[in-house]
Amino acid sequence: MRMIFVNLPVKDLEASKSFFDALGFAFNPAFTDENAACMVVSESIFVMLLVEARFRDFIKGEISDARKATEVLTCLSCESRDEVDETLAKALAAGATPWKPNMDYGFMYGCSFQDLDGHVWELMYMDPAAIPPHS
Numbered sequence: 001m002r003m004i005f006v007n008l009p010v011k012d013l014e015a016s017k018s019f020f021d022a023l024g025f026a027f028n029p030a031f032t033d034e035n036a037a038c039m040v041v042s043e044s045i046f047v048m049l050l051v052e053a054r055f056r057d058f059i060k061g062e063i064s065d066a067r068k069a070t071e072v073l074t075c076l077s078c079e080s081r082d083e084v085d086e087t088l089a090k091a092l093a094a095g096a097t098p099w100k101p102n103m104d105y106g107f108m109y110g111c112s113f114q115d116l117d118g119h120v121w122e123l124m125y126m127d128p129a130a131i132p133p134h135s
Contacts, residue, residue, distance in 0.1 A: 001044055003046070008049055009052045019095055028040055071119075074120065085111075087123050096113040108127075
């Protein structure tokens with residue numbers, strides 16, 4: 001099984017952990033300390049929240065300022081339109097800022113927000129039965 005580890009720099013690790021905890025994510029304590037937190041998205045997807053000093057150990061050059069330029073769009077699937085809306089509400093209540101207006105294509109519904117460090121997260125629900133056929 002292939003796994004994905006997304007690595008993100010954060011300014012305040014405890015604040016970031018609290019933020020993502022409020023969205024319902026758990027952390028793997030075996031890979032969490034004062035410099036990093038391993039957020040569990042699924043059994044094969046993890047987000048490593050790294051304090052900037054630790055993140056620098058893995059990169060060349062400067063850390064992007066996610067508030068000034070978009071470095072990546074991380075899109076998480078949801079089980080329903082309600083889950084999209086509920087998760088966005090939790091994110092905003094925990095300190096996120098809205099990013100782009102919600103989009104609704106009928107078969108696909110989603111939203112986006114910026115976390116405490118400006119990283120963009122998208123939430124998407126897609127109804128496979130409603131996908132229009134290719135013309």
